[in-house]
Amino acid sequence: MMITLNGVAKRFGGVLALNDVTVGFERSAVSAIVGPNGSGKTTLLNVVSGFCRPDRGKVLFDGGVDLLRYAPYRRARLGIGRTFQEPRPFLELSVLDNVLAALPGDADQTAETANADADHVPSLRHGVDGILRLTDLDSETAKPAASLSFGKRKLLDLARALVLNPMCLLLDEPFAGVDPRNSRTVISAIERLRCAGKTIVMISHEIDIVLSLADQVFLMDEGRLVTSGLPDDVRANRLFADTFMGTANA
Amino acid sequence: MDYLFSLLNYVAIYAVFALSLTFFSGELGLLSLGHVGFFGIGAYASAIVSLKLGLSFPLAAGIGVGAAALAGFLLGLPVLRLLKGDYFVLVTLGFAEILRTLARDLSSFTGGAYGLSGIRHASLPGVYFGTQWSQLLFHAVLLAAVFLVVRGMVRSSFGRALNCIRLDEIAYVSLGKNAFAAKLRALSVSAAIAGLSGVMFAHYTSVISPSSLGVDATVLVLCMVLVGGLGSVWGAVAGAAIVTVVPEVLARTLGTVVANQVFFVNQMLFGLALILIIRFRRDRAGRPARLAAVSSS
Numbered sequence: 001m002m003i004t005l006n007g008v009a010k011r012f013g014g015v016l017a018l019n020d021v022t023v024g025f026e027r028s029a030v031s032a033i034v035g036p037n038g039s040g041k042t043t044l045l046n047v048v049s050g051f052c053r054p055d056r057g058k059v060l061f062d063g064g065v066d067l068l069r070y071a072p073y074r075r076a077r078l079g080i081g082r083t084f085q086e087p088r089p090f091l092e093l094s095v096l097d098n099v100l101a102a103l104p105g106d107a108d109q110t111a112e113t114a115n116a117d118a119d120h121v122p123s124l125r126h127g128v129d130g131i132l133r134l135t136d137l138d139s140e141t142a143k144p145a146a147s148l149s150f151g152k153r154k155l156l157d158l159a160r161a162l163v164l165n166p167m168c169l170l171l172d173e174p175f176a177g178v179d180p181r182n183s184r185t186v187i188s189a190i191e192r193l194r195c196a197g198k199t200i201v202m203i204s205h206e207i208d209i210v211l212s213l214a215d216q217v218f219l220m221d222e223g224r225l226v227t228s229g230l231p232d233d234v235r236a237n238r239l240f241a242d243t244f245m246g247t248a249n250a
Numbered sequence: 251m252d253y254l255f256s257l258l259n260y261v262a263i264y265a266v267f268a269l270s271l272t273f274f275s276g277e278l279g280l281l282s283l284g285h286v287g288f289f290g291i292g293a294y295a296s297a298i299v300s301l302k303l304g305l306s307f308p309l310a311a312g313i314g315v316g317a318a319a320l321a322g323f324l325l326g327l328p329v330l331r332l333l334k335g336d337y338f339v340l341v342t343l344g345f346a347e348i349l350r351t352l353a354r355d356l357s358s359f360t361g362g363a364y365g366l367s368g369i370r371h372a373s374l375p376g377v378y379f380g381t382q383w384s385q386l387l388f389h390a391v392l393l394a395a396v397f398l399v400v401r402g403m404v405r406s407s408f409g410r411a412l413n414c415i416r417l418d419e420i421a422y423v424s425l426g427k428n429a430f431a432a433k434l435r436a437l438s439v440s441a442a443i444a445g446l447s448g449v450m451f452a453h454y455t456s457v458i459s460p461s462s463l464g465v466d467a468t469v470l471v472l473c474m475v476l477v478g479g480l481g482s483v484w485g486a487v488a489g490a491a492i493v494t495v496v497p498e499v500l501a502r503t504l505g506t507v508v509a510n511q512v513f514f515v516n517q518m519l520f521g522l523a524l525i526l527i528i529r530f531r532r533d534r535a536g537r538p539a540r541l542a543a544v545s546s547s
Contacts, residue, residue, distance in 0.1 A: 051420065076426035088421035090414050101414055102425040157421075164426055 001060075002027040002168050002199040003048055008057030010043055010223075017043040018054065019223035025168075025216070030190060030200040032210040034234075035220035036243050041203045042085060044220070045170045048201075049082045050075045062167065077104070081166030085173045085203075087153035089145035089160070096141035098156055099128055102163035128163065134192065135159040136185045151182035158189065169193065171202035175209055187213060207244045211235065255382035257498055262389035263450045265490035268474040269400045269483065270443035274436055276481025277409055279416035280334075282437075283468050284325070284342030285444045287349040288318040290463040292445025293452035294353060294360055297369045300453075307373045311449045318445020319438045326437040331430055346468060354460040365459025372453045385454055392450060393487070396443055401483045403439070412436055 001024035010018040017040045025031045033041045046052035048059060050072030059067040067075055076082075089098050132138040135155040140148070145156060154174060161169060174186050183206075190200055190213060204210050210217060210231070217234040219226045227237050234240055271285050296314030299305045305313070329341050353360045360366065372379045372388055379388045403409050414422045415429050423429050452458040474493045478485025 049424065051424075071428075073423045073426050073428050076424055082424055084421075084424075088418045088424075090417045090421065092413075092417060101410070104426060160421075160425065 001025060002062060003201065004058075004060040005044070005047070006058040006060070008044075008047060008054045008059065010040075010047060010052060010054045016223045018047065018057075021057070021220075021223070021225050023218060023225050023228065025199060025201050027199050028194065028197045029215040030194050030202065030213055031216045031218060032214035032231075033201065033203045033218045033220060034205070034207065034210060034240070034244070035226070038222075039220040040223040041220055042172055043223075045082065045172055045201070045203065048075075049080055049170055076164060076166075079164075079167035080170065081161035081164050081168070082170040083154065083157040083161055083172055083174060085176065087150065087157045089148070089153050089156045091144070091146040093145055094141065095137055095143050095145060095148070095156060096128075096132075098145050099132065099137075099159050099163055102160045103128075104164060127165070131159050131162045134162070134189050136182070149179075149182075151178040154178055155182060155185060158186065162193075166198070168199040168201065171200065173203055173205070175204055175206040183209070205244075252382045255386050257495060259382065259386050259389055259454055261491045261494045262386070262393045263447055263454060264471065264474060264494055265393050265487045266396050266450060267444055267447035267471050268478070268486035268490045269396055270440045270447065271471055272475045272478070272481055272483065272486040273400045273403065273443070274440035275475065277404060277412035277416060278433060278436055280433075281339050282342045282440075283339055283472070284345040285440070285471065286463050286467045287342075287346035288322055288441040288444035289448035289451070289467070290346075290349050290353060290458075291321050291441075292318040292448030293458040293462070294366070294448075295445075296449040297366045297452045297458050298359060300370060301366060301368065306375075307370065307453065308375075311372075311446070311453075314449040314452075315442050315445045318448065319442035321445075322438040322441025323434065325441075326434045330433045330437060343465075343468070346463065347465075350460050350463040353463060361459070363460060365457060365461070366452075367457045369452050369456045369458065371456065372450070389450060389454070392446070396446065397483065397487065400443070404483060408432070408435070 003025040005021055005023050008018050008021045009016070019040075021040070021044065023044075033044065035041055043052055047054050048067065050067070050070065053068070061067045061075075061078060061080065065078065067078075067080075070078065090101065093101065129138070132141060135158055137152070137155055137159055140152070145153065148156060154177075158171070158174065171190075174190075175183050178186065187209060190202070193200060194215075202214075212231075214231055216228060217231050218228040219234055219237055219240050221239055221243075226239055227234055267285070267289055270288070271282065274285070275281050292314040294314075295317040296310040299313050300307065300310035325342075325345055329338060333341055353365075354363050357363075371385065379385045411422075411427065411432050414427075415432060419429050448458075451462070470493065474489035475486055476489070477492055478487070478489025
């Protein structure tokens with residue numbers, strides 16, 4: 001397993017966001033977490049990426065690294081990239097500067113020096129160019145991020161996360177609010193990343209995409225893992241049918 | 251002529267102070283009301299070691315700047331890790347008030363409410379800056395050096411990193427960057443610069459007392475920064491000049507008593523500046539901006 005959660009619980013006031021969740025995400029596979037709103041999906045990603053500390057339980061990465069000992073930025077350096085439900089580009093920077101700001105190196109390194117480094121190290125520059133092509137942003141590099149559509153901002157988030165060359169990518173609602181053309185770009189990127197051996201964990205309500213793209217599906221409700229397995233197996237679950245009825249069968 | 255030189259000396263000292271605040275608060279979007287504390291630490295530390303230990307000015311100034319930087323580092327260790335937005339603003343205000351109280355109550359070191367006097371003017375080996383114009387020259391060189399350092403930092407990868415943190419700290423961290431370390435470094439450097447302005451003040455006026463470290467001093471430097479435009483390096487210098495010179499010009503025009511006791515020129519200027527800034531201030535993307543931190547989310 002690339003990521004394993006053992007007995008993880010997290011409470012926000014009177015709400016039990018995660019209730020003794022034990023789950024494992026396979027290496028080099030696309031795992032999809034589905035479930036009704038408020039079922040704890042984003043909290044689970046936040047626990048893995050370090051933006052939320054669980055009350056109890058263990059989170060292990062890459063065969064036994066105890067993630068809870070690492071701050072969020074160190075988890076990213078370990079190889080866990082992520083995007084957010086609401087895209088978070090640096091709005092005042094250009095598309096290219098956003099991507100270059102993510103280049104690894106000096107902890108304080110961002111666009112200006114990163115740009116220079118990328119120019120001097122062909123492999124870095126090549127990598128950035130490839131990522132921009134993969135996310136269909138290569139013709140918009142000079143645009144300010146603030147001028148991008150919602151869907152393009154999501155793609156920019158994805159591009160920026162890929163610059164880290166993560167072993168594992170956590171995608172929070174990568175298709176929500178994204179038009180069909182940009183959704184196809186995201187799907188294509190995910191398929192290519194899976195072929196490249198990356199582990200993808202994504203949250204999505206786009207059930208058609210989930211069922212066709214995911215290798216494993218995890219159904220959550222009220223902070224608990226209800227069931228998991230192959231897409232067709234999970235599809236047979238009653239809660240899944242209740243939650244996504246009309247979408248799944250469309 | 252001495253009056254003009256004196257005024258310009260104060261402009262230079264306050265411009266250095268304003269640069270320290272505009273660098274930290276402008277780049278990071280974290281409003282600090284505690285920089286007068288670093289100013290005070292620089293002033294007192296330098297004054298104490300030069301008066302009580304007889305250290306030379308360069309050594310005393312180095313100790314003053316180093317003490318302020320250390321204070322910034324120690325304050326930042328818990329505060330930058332735990333607090334954001336309005337809570338950060340309140341703690342920095344409290345920090346400055348605690349230091350002012352300590353300066354008043356630790357009278358065996360600080361001279362109590364009367365402060366320390368007889369502090370020697372700045373000097374370098376073989377050079378004593380004893381006249382107004384020589385002090386102005388010295389302060390102008392220090393201001394130019396600080397200006398170049400701050401402008402260099404703003405344009406460097408360090409400044410870009412702070413800018414990214416201001417824009418979205420969570421996104422910055424998710425890219426494997428250590429935002430806390432960058433913020434701590436920024437506060438330490440900024441505190442060092444504020445400490446330098448305190449050193450300049452103490453050795454120029456030859457006096458430092460708790461009355462120089464009150465909330466009014468915080469408001470004064472905040473006005474300088476805001477008048478010039480938060481985050482603007484040139485603006486900090488211009489703001490220091492405007493906020494220092496305008497009340498003096500009005501006082502000379504109207505008479506000191508009329509200006510300060512009838513029209514309350516300083517307070518009116520501060521109030522007017524704050525109203526205009528709050529009404530019209532925009533962030534760098536052109537949106538209405540808050541005075542407190544953008545990173546409070």
